[in-house]
Structures are given as C-alpha cells and as structure tokens.
Amino acid sequence: MNRPLVCVVDDDDAVRLSIGLLVETLGFPVRCYRGAVEFLDDGEALETAHCLVLDVRMPGLSGLGLQDRLGRLGQRLPIIFVSAHGDVPMVARVMREGAFDFLQKPFNEQVLLDRVNEAVQVAAQRRREGAWWTEIQGRLDGLTTRERDVMDGMVSGRLNKQIAEDLGISIKTVEQHRARVMEKLQVESLAELVRLVIEVRYHAQ
Amino acid sequence: MSVAGLADDEERWRLALEVAGEGVWDWNLVSGRIYRSPLWSEMLGYTPDESADLKWGQLLHPDDRDEAHRKLADCLSGVAPDFVAEFRLRCRSGEYRWVASRARVVARDSGGRASRIVGVYRDVHDAHSLMDELQASERLWQFALEGHGDALWDWALESGEINVSQSFRAIIGLPDDRPLRGNDIWPARLHPDDVRAAVAAFSAHLAGVRPIAEVKFRLRTEDGAYRWVALRGKVMERSREGKPLRMIGTVRDVHDQHLGVEREMRQQQELARAARLIHVGEMASALAHELNQPLTALRNFSAVVLRRLDELGAAGERLREPLQLIAGQALRAGEIVHRVRCFVRRDSLLTAPIAINDAVRDVVRFMEFEARAHAVQWQLALAEPSLLVDGDQVQLEQVLSNLAKNAIDAMSEVDGERLLHISTRVGTDGMVEVAVSDSGGGLAETVRSDPFAPFVTTKQEGVGLGLAICRTIIENHGGRMWVERSTRQGTTFCLSLPQPAG
Numbered sequence: 011m012n013r014p015l016v017c018v019v020d021d022d023d024a025v026r027l028s029i030g031l032l033v034e035t036l037g038f039p040v041r042c043y044r045g046a047v048e049f050l051d052d053g054e055a056l057e058t059a060h061c062l063v064l065d066v067r068m069p070g071l072s073g074l075g076l077q078d079r080l081g082r083l084g085q086r087l088p089i090i091f092v093s094a095h096g097d098v099p100m101v102a103r104v105m106r107e108g109a110f111d112f113l114q115k116p117f118n119e120q121v122l123l124d125r126v127n128e129a130v131q132v133a134a135q136r137r138r139e140g141a142w143w144t145e146i147q148g149r150l151d152g153l154t155t156r157e158r159d160v161m162d163g164m165v166s167g168r169l170n171k172q173i174a175e176d177l178g179i180s181i182k183t184v185e186q187h188r189a190r191v192m193e194k195l196q197v198e199s200l201a202e203l204v205r206l207v208i209e210v211r212y213h214a215q
Numbered sequence: 216m217s218v219a220g221l222a223d224d225e226e227r228w229r230l231a232l233e234v235a236g237e238g239v240w241d242w243n244l245v246s247g248r249i250y251r252s253p254l255w256s257e258m259l260g261y262t263p264d265e266s267a268d269l270k271w272g273q274l275l276h277p278d279d280r281d282e283a284h285r286k287l288a289d290c291l292s293g294v295a296p297d298f299v300a301e302f303r304l305r306c307r308s309g310e311y312r313w314v315a316s317r318a319r320v321v322a323r324d325s326g327g328r329a330s331r332i333v334g335v336y337r338d339v340h341d342a343h344s345l346m347d348e349l350q351a352s353e354r355l356w357q358f359a360l361e362g363h364g365d366a367l368w369d370w371a372l373e374s375g376e377i378n379v380s381q382s383f384r385a386i387i388g389l390p391d392d393r394p395l396r397g398n399d400i401w402p403a404r405l406h407p408d409d410v411r412a413a414v415a416a417f418s419a420h421l422a423g424v425r426p427i428a429e430v431k432f433r434l435r436t437e438d439g440a441y442r443w444v445a446l447r448g449k450v451m452e453r454s455r456e457g458k459p460l461r462m463i464g465t466v467r468d469v470h471d472q473h474l475g476v477e478r479e480m481r482q483q484q485e486l487a488r489a490a491r492l493i494h495v496g497e498m499a500s501a502l503a504h505e506l507n508q509p510l511t512a513l514r515n516f517s518a519v520v521l522r523r524l525d526e527l528g529a530a531g532e533r534l535r536e537p538l539q540l541i542a543g544q545a546l547r548a549g550e551i552v553h554r555v556r557c558f559v560r561r562d563s564l565l566t567a568p569i570a571i572n573d574a575v576r577d578v579v580r581f582m583e584f585e586a587r588a589h590a591v592q593w594q595l596a597l598a599e600p601s602l603l604v605d606g607d608q609v610q611l612e613q614v615l616s617n618l619a620k621n622a623i624d625a626m627s628e629v630d631g632e633r634l635l636h637i638s639t640r641v642g643t644d645g646m647v648e649v650a651v652s653d654s655g656g657g658l659a660e661t662v663r664s665d666p667f668a669p670f671v672t673t674k675q676e677g678v679g680l681g682l683a684i685c686r687t688i689i690e691n692h693g694g695r696m697w698v699e700r701s702t703r704q705g706t707t708f709c710l711s712l713p714q715p716a717g
Contacts, residue, residue, distance in 0.1 A: 022512070024512035028515030028519065029515055031515070032515050032522075035519060037524070067504075072695075074400075074695065092511075094498070094503065100693075102693075115507045115508065116507055116545055117514075118514075119514060119518035171608050
C-alpha cells in the first residue's frame with residue numbers, strides 16, 4: 011500500500027509551503043491547497059488522505075466550513091486545525107465537531123509532526139477496520155438465504171436436529187449448509203463463527 | 216453788484232439747488248409775499264397758480280403743526296440760528312407727504328425783527344415711510360424673538376448704555392427698569408471660567424473675523440446662582456472709521472438644555488472610549504494575526520532546514536546552533552504577540568440574552584440620520600417575537616452599525632432605489648442568523664476575494680479594520696460571519712450568533 015497522504019490547506023503561501031516541507035520530513039507525500047474549495051475538488055485526495063492540516067480563517071469557505079462539509083460527506087478524516095486567531099470559543103467549537111487537534115500559530119513544529127503522525131495512524135487504523143468490516147460484510151452477503159437461516163440457528167446454540175426441524179429440512183441438508191457457511195465465512199470452528207457474528211452485529215449497531 | 220446781477224446770481228443758486236433735488240422758498244415777512252420754486256408745487260401736486268395762494272400753516276399735518284410753528288418762531292426770534300424741521304404737508308390729493316426743511320433769517324429790520332427768511336426743502340417721504348416700516352418691523356421681530364424664548368439687548372458701545380428686554384431682566388432676576396450699562400452684565404455677571412471664551416467671541420466679531428458674536432456662558436443671576444445662556448450679537452452700526460457704535464443681539468436661557476447636552480456628551484465620550492478600547496484591541500488582534508503568519512512560516516522553514524541538516528553530515532553541524540536560535544526566536548516573537556493580544560483583549564465578554572430585534576432597531580435609530588442623508592430606505596424583516604441571542608449588546612450593535620454604515624456607503628453612488636434590508640431567522644444549525652443587504656453595486660474587486668482581510672479598504676479614510684473587527688467580535692461570541700451574496704445588484708453580509716443556553 012502507498013504511504014499515507016497528508017493534505018495542507020492554508021491561504022498564506024509561506025505558511026502553506028513551510029508546513030508542507032515540514033510534513034515531508036516525516037516521509038509522507040504531501041499535497042497543498044490554498045483554499046478549502048480546491049481541496050474538495052481533489053477527489054483522489056479526499057479518497058486517500060490520512061490527515062488534513064487546516065487553517066481556520068480563510069477567504070471563501072473557511073476551515074470551519076470545510077470541517078462541516080466533510081462531516082456531512084461522512085468523511086472521518088482527522089483534522090489538525092492551525093490558527094493565528096485561536097480563542098476559547100473557537101477551539102471548543104472545532105473540538106466539539108470532532109477535530110483531531112487545534113494548534114495556535116506559531117507552534118512548536120515537533121508538536122505538529124507528532125500529531126500528524128498520530129493522526130495518520132488513527133486514519134490508517136480506521137481504514138483497516140473499515141476494510142475488515144467491508145470484507146466480512148462481503149462474506150456475509152455471499153450466503154444464501156437458507157445458509158443464513160442455518161447460521162442463525164448455529165449461533166443461537168441449536169443442534170443440527172433442532173435446526174432441521176425448525177426449517178423443515180433434513181439433517182443431512184443442514185450439515186451441508188453448515189459446511190458451506192464455515193467455508194464462505196472462512197472460519198475453522200463454531201466458536202470462531204459465533205465470535206465473528208457477534209462482532210458484526212455489535213459493529214452494525 | 217447791480218440788482219440785475221444779484222437776480223442772476225440768485226437764479227443760478229436756485230437752479231443748482233433744484234438739480235440737487237432741493238426746492239427753495241423765500242418769504243418776505245414785511246410784504247407777506249412768498250416765493251416757492253416749482254419743485255414745491257410739483258411735489259405736492261398743485262398747479263403753480265394754486266400754490267401761490269396756499270399757506271404753509273394750512274398745509275401742515277395737525278400732529279406736526281405745533282412743533283413746526285415753535286421751531287419757526289424760535290428761528291425768527293433768533294433763539295435758534297436756523298430753522299430745521301421735518302413735517303408732513305397736505306398734497307392736492309389729500310394725502311400727506313414728509314418734507315424736510317432748513318431755513319435762515321437773511322434780513323432783519325432795525326428793531327431786530329426778521330424781515331426775510333430763505334430756506335430749502337426736500338421731499339423725504341420715502342425715507343420716512345421706510346423708517347416707519349422699520350420701526351414696525353422691529354417691534355414685530357422683538358415680539359417674534361421674545362415669543363421664541365430669545366431675550367433682546369441693544370448696546371450703545373460709546374455711552375455703554377444697554378437696553379434689555381423684560382425677558383432678559385427676567386433671566387437675571389433684575390426687579391426694575393433701572394438703566395443698565397453693558398459693564399453691569401458683561402463681564403460683571405459672567406462666570407470667571409467663561410470670561411475668556413466670551414471675550415474671544417466678542418473681539419473676534421468686533422474685529423470682523425466672525426460675522427456674529429456667538430458664545431455660551433454662565434450668567435450670574437440676582438440670587439447668586441449661575442445659569443447657562445447662549446448669546447448672539449451683531450454690530451449694527453459703525454462709525455465712518457469702522458468703529459462699532461451699536462450692537463444688538465439675543466440671549467437665550469439654555470441652562471437645562473446645556474446640562475442635558477453635557478450629560479449626553481459625557482455618555483458619548485464614554486461610548487467613544489469603549490469603542491476606542493475595542494478598536495485598539497482589535498487592531499492588536501489583527502496585527503497579531505498578520506505577524507503570526509510569517510512567524511509560523513519562519514519557525515517551520517528553520518525547522519525543516521534543521522531536520523535536513525543530517526543529510527549534510529559533519530559540514531552541517533556548524534549551522535545547527537544558529538538555526539536552532541532562529542527557530543527559538545520565532546517562537547519567542549509569537550509569544551510576545553500572544554501576550555500583547557491577551558493584554559488588550561477583553562476576555563470577559565458581557566454576554567446576556569438579548570432580543571436581536573431591539574439591537575437592530577437601536578442601530579436603525581443611530582443610523583437614521585446617515586440613512587436619510589443618503590436617501591436610503593430601511594426594510595426590516597425581523598422574526599416576531601424577537602429571537603434571542605447570547606451576546607454583548609454594545610459589541611453586537613457595533614457590528615450591526617458597521618454593516619449598516621458599509622451598506623449605506625455602498626449605495627451612496629447608485630442611481631436606483633437604495634434599500635437597506637435587515638432580516639433575522641434561525642439557521643439550519645440552530646444559530647440565529649442576521650442578514651444585512653444593500654442594493655449597491657457589489658463589493659469592489661480589491662476586497663471581493665476576502666472582504667474581512669484587515670488593513671485592506673476601499674474607503675479613502677478607512678484603515679480597513681471595520682469588517683475584521685466585526686468578524687472577531689462575532690467569532691468571540693461563538694458565531695460566524697460571511698458574505699452571502701455580492702453581485703452588481705447588491706451585497707448581503709450574514710452573521711450567526713448562538714441562542715442563549717436553556
């Protein structure tokens with residue numbers, strides 16, 4: 011997998027460039043934008059970015075506006091706000107909206123770099139989890155209706171004979187469905203299957 | 216000199232006088248014959264034949280008869296050297312005309328009795344009626360002025376005598392009609408602290424620098440208290456050399472009004488001081504932002520170089536310390552800016568639940584004059600009952616009046632309708648939104664990309680902080696400010712404010 015992308019949005023040319031160069035020293039690819047709208051226009055970046063370093067006050071769509079927009083798009087990209095104008099109400103507001111951090115300009119660059127690293131890890135973790143759930147969901151979706159019925163019986167702790175009676179099919183057929191479920195969900199044991207299904211249901215909630 | 220020569224000479228004089236507009240009369244008291252030049256009959260409308268038989272005494276206006284006869288008698292008897300009189304004579308039409316005459320006895324008999332008197336006369340009717348009118352209009356003015364609360368004074372500077380109206384005496388509390396001198400009033404009754412201003416106002420006028428002497432001062436009344444009065448005066452007569460002879464003017468009791476104005480001025484000064492404090496704070500805040508940006512870049516760039524130093528190996532080591540110092544100083548500068556900002560910022564906003572409609576209406580009232588001066592019409596679309604916001608009323612009104620002022624300015628050049636529209640509503644996020652729209656020509660190119668940027672302005676006398684300050688104030692309230700629309704049909708500024716909790 012490619013190294014995670016970090017994006018920087020700041021209308022001040024020097025600040026933008028300096029943050030970009032700084033983040034590059036971490037070894038991450040960096041893309042810089044002079045405004046929130048330019049960032050939104052970069053579909054690829056929206057898809058792959060692991061961290062957004064965002065100025066609060068910019069002409070046009072502000073940093074706060076962009077955070078709001080991303081939230082509505084369901085984008086859970088970690089955002090580190092940087093502002094030369096920080097005050098308590100503003101910090102409270104962006105943090106309430108789920109910002110990863112808020113740094114007052116000028117900042118100790120080590121703090122920024124540490125936070126970028128953490129944000130990238132969090133984003134990678136979220137992506138892995140997201141990918142995992144997508145994978146499991148895909149396997150579950152591969153089950154037929156009858157296989158899913160049998161799986162539900164297994165997870166509820168019912169015996170093959172009881173499942174056969176519940177569904178009005180032969181025990182032999184239940185056994186065949188059972189083997190198919192284990193195979194499709196790539197689990198080795200009944201215990202593993204139960205844990206997986208419970209996790210899925212928990213996650214779905 | 217021959218008799219004929221004498222007659223010629225007389226004729227020349229007579230003609231000369233007639234050209235100058237003066238008639239001549241020559242009365243022989245012995246024969247009783249009287250000669251009058253033709254101007255006389257012309258003036259009164261009689262034919263020369265008719266006029267020959269007319270007697271002066273019969274033509275005199277009854278009201279003027281006694282005085283004219285007395286003066287003539289004094290002249291004839293030698294008590295007065297000349298006969299000088301103005302009187303009305305009956306014209307042929309029955310009307311009376313004012314005539315001025317001057318005469319001297321030119322011959323007396325051995326007993327000293329006058330035998331011949333010669334005089335000139337002049338039609339002064341127009342001048343006289345003008346005087347009558349003037350006197351009438353003066354009375355009218357006096358009446359009008361007194362009715363308006365203005366007391367009158369008329370000061371003869373030479374003699375020092377001053378005539379004041381009853382209402383003037385009433386202000387001071389002078390009980391009677393005893394004659395006054397200018398000195399009795401000014402400077403005698405002036406408050407010592409006001410003498411300088413009053414003297415300055417009078418002398419500026421007397422010297423011709425100011426068209427009117429106009430000054431407010433405290434006047435001591437009879438009971439020893441001081442009352443504020445407003446005086447206006449003007450020199451009405453000057454001597455040929457330009458020396459002021461007579462000054463006339465008014466005095467008005469403005470005591471209560473003055474105290475009210477003083478109170479209002481104190482309030483205004485306090486407001487202005489508060490506004491200045493806010494201004495200084497926002498200036499520092501704006502400056503802090505502008506400085507923090509390059510400081511951030513400076514710190515970051517030096518940090519980047521420090522991190523890349525390892526790539527140079529030993530050669531780079533000598534750069535490490537100075538680079539660290541640069542990076543350190545950038546942060547230090549940032550801290551200084553931060554401290555200055557904290558020092559001037561009013562960290563404690565005085566927020567309270569405010570009815571936004573009241574704030575808007577207050578601003579409409581402040582700006583009423585400005586709007587009217589630019590033919591701007593207000594349009595209010597306020598949610599009723601008023602929405603409440605959590606805010607500092609003074610600061611919010613400052614923001615709204617700034618927006619209104621900008622809107623009015625934006626429309627001062629447009630030919631069409633000038634509408635200043637203010638509306639309120641609840642936004643999708645539950646915040647109260649206020650929109651201020653104008654029908655001006657839209658934002659100028661120079662500020663369109665970021666109208667809130669500090670130190671950028673389209674106004675000749677602006678410093679470019681108005682909107683920057685507005686935005687800071689709104690953000691301090693936990694709200695936002697933005698431009699909703701800016702086209703050639705107008706501009707809409709919006710701001711959002713939190714509703715009071717609970």
